[in-house]
Amino acid sequence: MFRKCLTTFAQGKNANNAGCLTSIVCRTAHRRASNKKADSRPPKVLITGGLGQLGIECAKLLRSQYGAESVVLSDIIKPSKEVIESGPYIFADILDFKGLQKIVVDNRIDWLIHFSALLSAIGEQNVPLAVRVNIEGVHNVIELAKQYNLRIFVPSTIGAFGPDSPRNPTPNVTIQRPRTMYGVSKVHAELMGEYYYHKFGLDFRCLRFPGVISSDPPGGGTTDYAVAIFHEALRSGKYTCYLRPDTRLPMMYIEDCLRALLEFMRAPSENLKRRVYNVTAMSFTPEELVEELSSYVPNLHVTYKPDSRQDIADSWPQVFDDSEARRDWGWQHKYDLKNLVSFMVKDVRENFIKLEDAKVRASST
Structure with a gap:
């Protein structure tokens, strides 16, 4: 239609030109008005793998910003009553493509945050x-x-690097030869997302997170010693660490992690010189964490019995260079090791140990 209009305009058919160009202008204006209207409403967000370490807290943060109904939490796990009451929750199997299509269409999804x-x-x-x-x-x-023009976030990890990568510091772009399936899959995701961005214009965004520390019980990651130690030490005053005391790894508190995600998703696309960024807050060793925690647990006794996770940790970065994230979209962390330990001690005591003690007392009466 547009090519035909240009042809008739060149041939001097002024009456037709006016009608045709008016039609184009009207349609363009309507498209712009529609886009402006769409931009004015909060994004509808789908979170996959929503019942893992980050999903529920991410949903809380996004719902506080955009409203409870704007964020759809999903997983294949049966949700708790609290999850159901906090906002929309649906069953979603990420291996079922047609099922995912239905969810996106039925809920008019704009952003997809993929934690599975x-x-x-x-x-x-x-x-x-x-x-x-x-x-x-x-x-x-x-x-x-790609099909539904969504903004998509896929987290990556320090595990996307391997023993051939520089470890202190590890820059944003360097050799990546991980030796775990988790790391291999994350490099694959990074490259797939970048390919779709360059090939199809997909708004793909990815942050490489370090070890993320929250009060939720550990879920099987190599950096989860830094979560487990709070639960064990505050209960018994003892902990057996599966890493050597001098194993340095990058870490961040969950509040910093989720804030980074939100700020990154909101960042104008033109500000992003990359689709994948390192982000971090601090680096510490088990013995440095134990030293800080000892001020809250004076008689803390920690033993070290490295297992297979030590080999994984030895191939990962010791210090993360996230200067590009700080330069391009203004990333700044809030929590250092001292603040992290203080908040974790308070959180685990109030939300786990005291509640468990109350349940034990109630069951014994």
Whole structure:
């Protein structure tokens, strides 16, 4: 239609030209008005793997910003009463492409945040399942995002690097040769997302997170010693660490992690010089964490018995260089090691230990 208008305009058919160009202008104005109207409403967000470490807290943050009904939490796990009452929750299998299509269409999804994955230690125990969940699942959500023009976020990890990568510091772009299926799948996701961005214009966004520390019980990651130690030490005053005391790894508190995600998703696309960024807050060793925690647990006794997770940790970055994220979209962390320990001690005591003690007392009466 547009080519025909240009042809008739060149031939001097002024009456037709006016009508044709008016039609184009009207349609363009309508499109712009529609886009402006769409931009004015909160994004509808789908979170996959929503009952993992990050999903529920991410949903809380996004619902506080955009409203409870704007965020759809999903997983294949039966949700708690609290999850159901907090906002929309649906069953979503990331290996079921047609099922995902229906969810996106029925809920008019704009953003897709893809947390579904098997973590490092668990993935090594079941490689075929890790391939299906971590690789086939990513293929599904990236293709879905392309089809429906979604902004998609897929987290990556320090595990996307390997023993051949520089470890202190690890820059944003460097050699990546991970030796875990988790790491391999994350490099695959990074490259797939970048390919779809360059080939199809997909608004793909990815942050490489370090170890993320929250009060939720550990879920099988190599960095989860930094979560487990709070639960064990505050209960018993003892902890057995599966890493050497001098194993330095990048870490961040969950509040910083989720804030980074939200700020990154909101960042104008033109500000992003990359589709994949390192983000971090601090780096510490088990013995440095124990020293800080000892001020809250004076008689803390920690023993070290490295297992297979030590080999994984030895191939990962010790210090993350996230200067590009700080430069391009203004990333700044809030929590250092001292603040992290203070908040974790308070959180675990109030939301786990006291509640468990109250349940024990109630059951004994």
